[in-house]
Amino acid sequence: MINGKIIKGIGGFYYVDTENGLYECRARGIFRKDKITPLVGDRVAISVVDEENKKGVVEEINKRDTELVRPPIANVDKALIVFAIKNPAPNLSLLDRFIVLAEKENLEIVIVLTKADLDDGSILQEIQGIYELSGYKVIPVSNKTKLNIDKIKDELRGNVVVFAGPSGVGKSSLLNEIDKNFKLQTGEVSEKIKRGKHTTRHAELLKLECGGMVADTPGFSSLTLDDIGEVELKDYFIEFSDFNDCRFGSRCIHEKEPNCAVKEAVQNGDIPKKRYESYIQLLNEIRQGRRRY
Template sequence: MVDGKIIKGIGGFYYVDTDSEIYECRARGIFRKQKITPLVGDLVSISVVDEENKKGVVEEIHDRKTELIRPPIANVDKVLIVFAIKNPKLHLSLLDRFIVLAEKENLEIVIVLTKADLDDENSLEKIKGIYESSGYKVIPVSNKTKLNIDKIKEELKNNVVVFAGPSGVGKSSLLNEIDENFKLQIGEVSDKIKRGKHTTRHAELLKLECGGVVADTPGFSSLTLDDVEESELKDYFIEFENFDGCRFGSKCVHENEPNCSVKEAVEKGEISKERYESYIQLLNEVRQNNRRY
């Protein structure tokens, strides 16, 4: 058998890079019986059934160190969460959903704000302030002015990185700017609905000239938190960790409890009000999900 990494999956075919060759593979039926779906990024062992035409079969999927559901990618080191300053409008609650799911997988998170040249309402500094004070690296970029493109390249070096974010924010455009060898289709944002058209139809790992590997993935506009428990959600708002003097200790969910240090920090401006409001919104959603199941 030969070891490799799945770099693309389309219609039940998995393209496995063994460093020397790329094989088009089907997966053994046993995976379907075990309810296991091979993912882009999986390290696998394959048997070669047709060397001339580079055909093979995925025989084994090795243990995953990380696994994302949306986008479906395995073994990612870092996530670049990409949102536009405007066009489409930036919704902080959606950004916080991405952050929660990335925190759940214990990924390093970098927030990338595209279209910085369109910041005619001075919203960039406010958004940077909210998330930098929460503990995240925030990088504004502009393809038009080449702002901070080099900083993004540094984030990608020697890592398997996933670009995640809604449609229309410029993920494919940014990848094309980072590496001129990429000729990814760039979508236009509808003037009528101000939302992006889906330009990436499948997840794919792309090798970078600057080093490392990046996953370009389909855009999407909603995320569910079905796998997040009510008691753990607070752990994914990392700024809460700095205020652990709650009366009810680790059982405090920072909502209606008296003497809650997190709520006091929000009142004092030490925790962003916007982030806390997102937390309460997501907490209620998680409760509804738990009742449903």
């Protein structure tokens, strides 16, 4: 058998990159029986059934280091969460959802803000203030002015990175700028609703000239937190960990409990108020989801 990595999956076919080239593979039926779906990013072993036409069968899937649900990709090292300064306007609640799910998978997170040339001087400053205080790296970029394109290449080099974010923020355009070999389709942004049309139809790992691989994934506008519990959620707001001397200790969910160090930190400006508001919003959403079942 030959070892490789699934770099694309379409309609039940898996394209596996190996030292002998790229093979188009089906997966063994045993995976379906065991309710295992091969994912882009999986490290696999394949058997070759037709060397001339590069056809094979996925026989084994190695243990995954990480696994994202949306986008469905395995073994990612880092998440570049991409939002635009304008067109569409940044939805910080949605950004926090992306962050929570990436934190749950223990990924390194970098926030990338596209269309920085459209900033009026206040939006970028506000977002950087919130998320840098929370402990995240924030990189503004502009395809038009080439601002910080090299910094993004540095983040990608040597890693398997997922590019995630809502439609219309310029993920494909940024990838095209990073690597001139890419010819990813980019969508027009509706002048009426200022949101992009979905242009990426499947998850795919793309090799980079600068080294490493990047996942170009379908755009979407909502994320569910079905697998996260009420008590667990606070662990994915990393700035809370600096204020863990609450009266109720690890049982404190930083909502209505007295003598809560996190709530005091919000009042003192040590934790961004908008991040705390997002936390409460997501906490209530998790509770409502539990009541439906």
